[in-house]
Amino acid sequence: MPVTRPQRVVLKKVLDTNAILYLLGGKLTKPLPPAQYFISVISEMELLSYPSLDEAALTQIRSFLSEVRVVELNEQVREIAIDLRRKHKLKLPDAIVAAPALSLQAQLLTNDVKLLRVPGLTGSPLELKKK
Template sequence: MIYVLDTNVVLYHLSGRLKDPLPSGVLMVSIITEIELLAFKSLTSKDAQQISAFISGVTVAPLIDALKQPVIDMRLAGLRIPDAIVAATAIANGAELWTHDAQLLKMTTFAAVAPPLKP
């Protein structure tokens, strides 16, 4: 199975806040997620190293033409463009999206899961 991880899930994973480990299977992030993770203003060099190590162990999905129409459709449905790109990445890859974004979890055009967090 393929899993697309949203930025918030990657951050929860790296900070040890996810209740369970990431699933086995193909783990993927959108290039948008990689950019969001590495462009955080208060990112320390230690954080950047941790994020880079994580990114090197997953598949980074590039922006491709096949994402264009799903992104347009989701943008017209009210999603922000970065969220629409992450969701379209899941759709294009037949993947389950792991996210804690409330808007993405409400969408019905793809499978989205909010992995449990530690109390």
């Protein structure tokens, strides 16, 4: 009889843009837990479009982006984002950032209080270092 091994559960987490900035800026009190990490395409665009980025910061961002999966604006994500914006009066970028968490049934890591209050969205704030 073959031995069945329990399947390893891979946690899925979506990072909000502010969470990514805290991570890259060394402001988190502890490392992110092991998981499969995703970001919205809008977070990718926000990160790469800061006018004051120098080469070192751009290299750091590109390295980070190579470690996560970018969720594109497919039909399902668009519909969820539209629904979030209409029902919860979110800003469009926030709705687009949150939609992949619902689409993937993942936890959203964010310090955006408004996103943490959205019913049905599993969110968690990040603990930041004291100044």
